[in-house]
Amino acid sequence: MNKVILLANRPVGKPAASDFKFEDIVMPSPKDGEVLLKTTYVSVDPYLRGRMSDAKSYVAPFELNKPMSSAIIAEVTESENPDFKVGDYITAGLEWKLFQTSNGKGLSKVDPSVSLTAYLGALGMTGLTALMGLQEIGKPKSGETLVVSGAAGAVGSIVGQIGKIMGCRVIGIAGSDEKVAALKSKFGFDEAINYKTTENMQEAVAAAAPDGVDIYFDNVGGDISDAVIFNMNKYGRIAICGTISSYNDTEASKGPRLQPYILKNSMLMQGFIVSNYANKFPEGVKQLSAWLKAGKLQYSETIVNGFDQIPQAFMDLFEGKNDGKMVVKI
Amino acid sequence: MNKVILLANRPVGKPAASDFKFEDIVMPSPKDGEVLLKTTYVSVDPYLRGRMSDAKSYVAPFELNKPMSSAIIAEVTESENPDFKVGDYITAGLEWKLFQTSNGKGLSKVDPSVSLTAYLGALGMTGLTALMGLQEIGKPKSGETLVVSGAAGAVGSIVGQIGKIMGCRVIGIAGSDEKVAALKSKFGFDEAINYKTTENMQEAVAAAAPDGVDIYFDNVGGDISDAVIFNMNKYGRIAICGTISSYNDTEASKGPRLQPYILKNSMLMQGFIVSNYANKFPEGVKQLSAWLKAGKLQYSETIVNGFDQIPQAFMDLFEGKNDGKMVVKI
Numbered sequence: 001m002n003k004v005i006l007l008a009n010r011p012v013g014k015p016a017a018s019d020f021k022f023e024d025i026v027m028p029s030p031k032d033g034e035v036l037l038k039t040t041y042v043s044v045d046p047y048l049r050g051r052m053s054d055a056k057s058y059v060a061p062f063e064l065n066k067p068m069s070s071a072i073i074a075e076v077t078e079s080e081n082p083d084f085k086v087g088d089y090i091t092a093g094l095e096w097k098l099f100q101t102s103n104g105k106g107l108s109k110v111d112p113s114v115s116l117t118a119y120l121g122a123l124g125m126t127g128l129t130a131l132m133g134l135q136e137i138g139k140p141k142s143g144e145t146l147v148v149s150g151a152a153g154a155v156g157s158i159v160g161q162i163g164k165i166m167g168c169r170v171i172g173i174a175g176s177d178e179k180v181a182a183l184k185s186k187f188g189f190d191e192a193i194n195y196k197t198t199e200n201m202q203e204a205v206a207a208a209a210p211d212g213v214d215i216y217f218d219n220v221g222g223d224i225s226d227a228v229i230f231n232m233n234k235y236g237r238i239a240i241c242g243t244i245s246s247y248n249d250t251e252a253s254k255g256p257r258l259q260p261y262i263l264k265n266s267m268l269m270q271g272f273i274v275s276n277y278a279n280k281f282p283e284g285v286k287q288l289s290a291w292l293k294a295g296k297l298q299y300s301e302t303i304v305n306g307f308d309q310i311p312q313a314f315m316d317l318f319e320g321k322n323d324g325k326m327v328v329k330i
Numbered sequence: 331m332n333k334v335i336l337l338a339n340r341p342v343g344k345p346a347a348s349d350f351k352f353e354d355i356v357m358p359s360p361k362d363g364e365v366l367l368k369t370t371y372v373s374v375d376p377y378l379r380g381r382m383s384d385a386k387s388y389v390a391p392f393e394l395n396k397p398m399s400s401a402i403i404a405e406v407t408e409s410e411n412p413d414f415k416v417g418d419y420i421t422a423g424l425e426w427k428l429f430q431t432s433n434g435k436g437l438s439k440v441d442p443s444v445s446l447t448a449y450l451g452a453l454g455m456t457g458l459t460a461l462m463g464l465q466e467i468g469k470p471k472s473g474e475t476l477v478v479s480g481a482a483g484a485v486g487s488i489v490g491q492i493g494k495i496m497g498c499r500v501i502g503i504a505g506s507d508e509k510v511a512a513l514k515s516k517f518g519f520d521e522a523i524n525y526k527t528t529e530n531m532q533e534a535v536a537a538a539a540p541d542g543v544d545i546y547f548d549n550v551g552g553d554i555s556d557a558v559i560f561n562m563n564k565y566g567r568i569a570i571c572g573t574i575s576s577y578n579d580t581e582a583s584k585g586p587r588l589q590p591y592i593l594k595n596s597m598l599m600q601g602f603i604v605s606n607y608a609n610k611f612p613e614g615v616k617q618l619s620a621w622l623k624a625g626k627l628q629y630s631e632t633i634v635n636g637f638d639q640i641p642q643a644f645m646d647l648f649e650g651k652n653d654g655k656m657v658v659k660i
Contacts, residue, residue, distance in 0.1 A: 218589070221587060221589045221590065222587070225589065240589050240592055240593045241593075242593070243587075243589045243590045243593055252586040252587065252590070253586070253587050254584045254585060254586055254587065255584060255585075255587045256582040256583070256584055257551060257552070257573075257576065257582065257583050257584065257585045258588070259548070259551045259555065259570050259573045259576070259599075259601070260551065260573045260576050260582070262570055262599060262600070262601040263570045263571075263572070263573055263601035263602075263603075264380075264601070265601065266600075266601050266602050266603060266606055267600070267601050268598065268599070268600040268601075269589075269592060269598070269599045269600070270592070270596075270597070270598040270599070271589070271592040271593035271594070271595065271596050271597055271598075272593075272596050273593075273596060276596050
């Protein structure tokens with residue numbers, strides 16, 4: 001028996017159960033060169049909401065009455081492809097189906113002795129985003145000071161931990177006392193600032209970073225970022241990973257012009273998406289796995305059970321019901 | 331008879347004649363190991379404005395009631411140093427004096443048969459600034475589109491020519507019809523825009539750069555830069571060399587926040603001063619000399635006469651009265 005989840009309607013506002021449709025489909029058989037994949041874990045992520053709309057974007061929208069898809073962990077249950085054997089686990093962007101075939105292209109083998117779900121989080125796009133942005137743009141050196149905004153998020157919490165591994169003083173910025181407490185106790189940040197209860201962020205960053213800021217991993221933009229940037233040192237590096245403060249803006253917001261500061265300190269500011277560094281993923285996953293096995297990377301995840309629960313788990317993301325990465329176990 | 335120009339006041343806004351003070355001083359005599367230098371040409375440059383303030387910056391500020399200084403060409407008129415003989419010409423960062431002594435450290439001999447003033451321009455910091463910023467940050471590839479602001483300035487006109495040598499489509503932005511005409515006829519730019527007579531700069535840049543902008547060499551900052559940046563392509567590079575539009579600001583000006591654009595296009599923005607790349611100067615001067623001798627680099631200079639005219643020549647920079655490198659002949 002096989003099943004698929006299709007996009008039934010393009011949501012208006014928050015996605016609803018009626019936007020998804022379950023269908024029974026035939027069990028496929030792998031042809032020569034193909035494998036049969038049994039879905040094990042499905043990642044549900046906020047960015048999928050964008051793909052459910054047909055507005056112009058950098059990723060193609062899902063098509064109506066076609067399968068939804070996301071990052072998935074699957075087990076190889078039949079193989080006509082010499083590169084994969086029965087019992088292998090792989091991760092890839094796959095359709096929301098119980099079973100599907102693949103010619104093997106784009107499948108990455110994963111090591112089940114680590115943690116399968118980690119490949120959807122700390123060892124997946126989340127961890128790679130943290131590592132690539134920090135490593136390729138931030139270029140941390142031991143003894144430098146790193147500030148992370150959106151620090152309690154899935155990416156931010158890993159950025160800070162990698163910064164600690166690399167010998168940096170790490171300061172996190174987050175939006176609640178609980179998050180600030182977790183940054184220090186669970187994720188090992190040196191300092192954490194609750195921007196919602198801090199009147200003068202520029203002074204707070206200065207106090208937390210007595211030697212100035214060398215690297216800023218930015219998930220938010222806006223006033224918080226200004227406060228960090230005005231504390232940066234010569235040759236400071238800013239990796240722009242997100243600008244969540246502007247996502248709901250209807251027109252470009254204004255702020256102090258940064259070029260004079262960037263010039264004065266010979267600073268670098270660079271935006272990125274993780275796929276820019278696709279050629280470094282294998283090496284990156286290896287590094288992240290090593291840290292994870294050594295107990296150096298902590299992460300949170302919420303695991304929901306059952307293929308039928310995928311739409312609900314996705315909708316729950318927008319109610320903040322997850323703690324860390326949201327994953328559905330099949 | 332000897333004279334010096336001191337910093338009398340830290341300017342508020344644009345520098346004024348009253349910010350400078352002339353004094354008669356004694357004629358120095360070289361001690362053992364020293365040379366007596368007679369100033370021949372004095373370079374005046376926008377960046378000196380920054381050093382007249384005491385705000386934290388990349389170069390130490392000038393001290394009040396102490397001599398101003400800049401790049402100077404001087405003739406050795408007495409020598410107690412075996413490395414220099416009377417009649418040698420040298421260039422160095424020196425004080426604004428008719429005569430001064432030096433122990434020889436930091437003096438570079440120049441070849442008067444080329445052109446003395448070239449060592450303050452195309453073969454000096456000006457040419458190196460253009461080459462280093464474009465090469466190290468802009469990283470031009472043949473077929474890409476380069477936009478240069480302050481294009482008729484000493485640095486800008488060389489940037490554009492190097493861009494052409496490297497196979498780019500080059501667009502210059504300048505502030506008069508004469509400058510725009512010179513960019514195309516003398517310096518070989520493909521397109522040039524007079525920002526003072528252009529109502530919608532963003533549309534004008536779009537029209538001049540039908541394939542979008544890959545590299546922006548920025549000498550000005552402000553609205554002009556916004557107009558260029560909003561036309562940039564994925565992986566665009568912005569080299570910030572100057573922000574002359576803000577040099578005389580008494581408070582930080584505001585503009586649209588750029589981070590969302592920098593993120594969306596995985597762009598890079600980097601500030602620099604030429605001394606960041608000091609280890610590449612010998613190679614750079616060799617390259618610039620080769621282009622100059624091959625007739626591939628044209629440069630303009632505005633030569634003003636008289637030691638007493640140094641402050642006025644400097645102030646005229648902010649009124650755009652120079653055509654290319656501004657030099658004072660003593």
